[in-house]
Amino acid sequence: MSMKKGVARGLQIGGGVVVVAAIVFGGMYWNHTRQYISTDDAYIDGRQYTISSPVSGKVVDWQGTVGATFAPNSPVGEVEEQSGDSTSTVPIPAPADVSIIQQDTADNEFVAAGTPLAYAYDMNKLWVTVNVKETLIHEVHVGQPVDIDIDAYPNQTFHGTVARIGLATGSTLSMVPSTSNNANFTKVTQIVPVKVTFTTYPTEPIVPGFDVTAHIKKTGN
Known part of the structure; x- marks a missing residue:
């Protein structure tokens, strides 16, 4: 086999591996999004x-x-x-x-x-606040299980449940709600704060403000 043919053959194999990996990853991502609402717009919170x-x-x-x-x-x-x-x-x-x-x-x-x-x-009664896009909030219900990944502990997954769904968007709850004062309005997707309580409280030390990625399991999956 000539060097050119060998290189071409190698590129074909490499390309095939990339395609297969993309298909596998895409399938995994599709399956995950079908089962979970996931967001990294979440953090440890408390009173x-x-x-x-x-x-x-x-x-x-x-x-x-x-x-x-x-x-x-x-x-x-x-x-x-x-x-x-x-x-x-x-x-x-x-x-x-x-x-x-x-x-x-x-x-x-x-x-x-x-x-x-x-x-x-009260460090023994902290929870997770998850900011869910308004376009997805209809899929969130009290009692849904949640997988909780805390950035401070990357090799662990904690567990919780949806305890409360906010009755106002984040911008409404801010001290100065955003308003449009001219005709150049840009529509922005709003977020709704969702309270997630731990089903088993972490033994690892957690503090308010820790970054979290939350995966809310959709009903029926």
Whole structure:
């Protein structure tokens, strides 16, 4: 066999392998999209608690450093009040089982009533927020199983279930909803936030904001 024929033969074989691989991959992709709604527009979420000053005064005995954990109603610190010649303290209670993720105060700082002093989450009750395109939301229903891939743990798949479907789009929920003020309107596909709770809570540490890829299993598949 001449060198030219050998090269041609090799190209034919290589081309055939590429075609077969494309067919196999395409079939797998089609089968996946038939069974799942998949998106990487998802993240670990949870209820954020704001710990605020109950009264005006000076912060004392502040314990709310980042990473500190508290049981419900346990004191995160106190606010010292001056009334005439007497001084009293008012406790700053933790709102739930929480871990502090950000502190905005320190001992001896004077604050007004209602001033945010720290922000916290219950790290044992986090969930996944999945942003689903409005064109696909009709295929999402409460109770559907979900495979959860967390970017921080690439070799593991976690599991959950659809717990709630948002009643408004993401743009509506933003502080300044997008509006059209002129005739040059460009239609943009909206997203609807879907809450997915873990069926088995991960033993690995997860924090709000972790990136996630979610695969919602379609009903009947």
